[in-house]
Amino acid sequence: MTFEGQDSTVDPGVQAFMSLPGMDIFAPKQAEIFFETPRVFAPLLHPGRYKAAWGGRGSGKSHFFAELLIRKCLDVPGLRWACVREIQKSLEQSAMRLIKDKIEAYNLGHLFHVMDTEIRTPGNGVIIFQGMQNHNANSIKSLEGYNGCWVEEAHSLSKSSWSILRPTFREAGSEIWATWNPTNRNDPVDEFFRAGELPPRAIVVEAEWYDNPWFPAELEEERVYDQRRDPDRYAHVWGGKYLQASQARVFRNWKVEYFETPKGVRFFFGADWGYAEDPTVLVRCFLDEKRRRLYVDREAYQLHCELDKITNLFDKIDGARNWPIRADSARPDTISYVANRGFNIVGADKGPRSVEDGIEFLKSWDIIVHPSCQHTADELSFYSWKVEPKTEDILPILEDKHNHVIDSLRYALEGARKGQSMADYID
DSSP: OOOOOOOTTSOGGGOOOOOOTTEEEEOOTTSSOOEEEEGGGGGGGSOOSEEEEEOSTTSOHHHHHHHHHHHHHHHSTTOEEEEEESOOSSGGGSSHHHHHHHHHHTTOTTTOEEOSSEEEETTTEEEEEEEGGGOOTTGGGGGTTOOEEEETTGGGOOHHHHHHHGGGOOSTTOEEEEEEOOOOTTSHHHHHHTSSSOOTTEEEEEOOGGGOTTOOHHHHHHHHHHHHHOHHHHHHHTTOOOOOOOTTBSOOSEEEOOOOOOTTOOOEEEEEOOOTTSEEEEEEEEEETTTTEEEEEEEEEEETOOGGGHHHHHTTSTTTTTSOEEEOTTOHHHHHHHHTTTOOEEEOOOOTTHHHHHHHHHHTSEEEEOTTOHHHHHHHHHOBEEEOTTTOOEEEEEOSSSOHHHHHHHHHTHHHHTTOOOTTSOO
16 A cells, blocks of 8 residues: 655645545655645654554554654654664565655655665665664664664564663654554563553554555455454454464464575465455465475465456466466366466365365474465464354364465475475475
8 A cells, every 4th residue: 555645846835635534644844745644643743752553454554654754854864763673584574665665656766865775864864674683782782873763563572672672762852663463462562552551752553444544445355355254363454453362273383484485496386266255376385394394485365366367366476387386176167277378287186185184284394484475374373173152162174264375285285295205395
């Protein structure tokens, strides 16, 4: 999603603005540029030591803070700011791309210099991007003298990181920002901002999808789908509620972690077809037998995908036309259609216990999900065994939901599960 703004080359004195419901407009004094801000974030425009926004997907939290940081750089020449998260192995994980996109959207490239690892700001200021896992009580001193920080994905910040981060930013008027989608009530950021008395000069807002005047149609499709299919998932993903721990969850052997796909790996592709309102999915993965790891590095996922759009969806993943694809065999006509358009695709074998055996095979690996594979992470979080409503007994029956990416993974690894040699899967 993007927050629409006005072109900085136009004289603001002759611009006409229409204030949408739930939206305010503010302008930095030192630049002819207007930012439009959803009203839910208006309290965060006031001075404060701590500024925090939490809530579900699609609320625009990151977009707001990216624009707020740009505004602050324009208002305070020479500003020094750190964007941090608990683990950052690559700038792809950071807010750098979002901030860069905002700079371009507002035609501010003549004031900001985007470099390989940092952004130079007006008045010889700088925005840096770092992972807290690289810091200790001594190394964090390198950030002393900075005017503030923005903690991205703050729910993952450890207690020790919080304890060394807060006293580091001590300049007069310094600020600490935090944005996150809540996961557990005992996460340090939730204990700090949402349990008991607020810290001094703290401004905390809850922002949800309905607070975003620019909530995109693509996300609305997914939101309605989740709302209809699974209230628990909907409450967590879209409503900002804490993730409910359940013994019925199937997968506990996975994590989201950035990684670079090595050269020379043997890719596995699997596809699942959408029925009615279900999504069409293509997933790419590879195996590291020595460390017993399954890496999921790419996914393509679309609701209401028409037959003639499937090839466009699959082409979003590099190598999809070169590597074998195993797909749900329940749709031979669809498989034939895709094969006739240049894909090496066949139907997966479906036999007795193929689902259960496939799930057990996936559970036998440590699954590493690339941060870009959001739907994979969602399904691994929620895929569950059935629970008897009256007794709350967990039944040995798999729920037929939250399984489109998981089914694709089962199909992709069918050959590996059946005992094919894995010696060449990864160099």
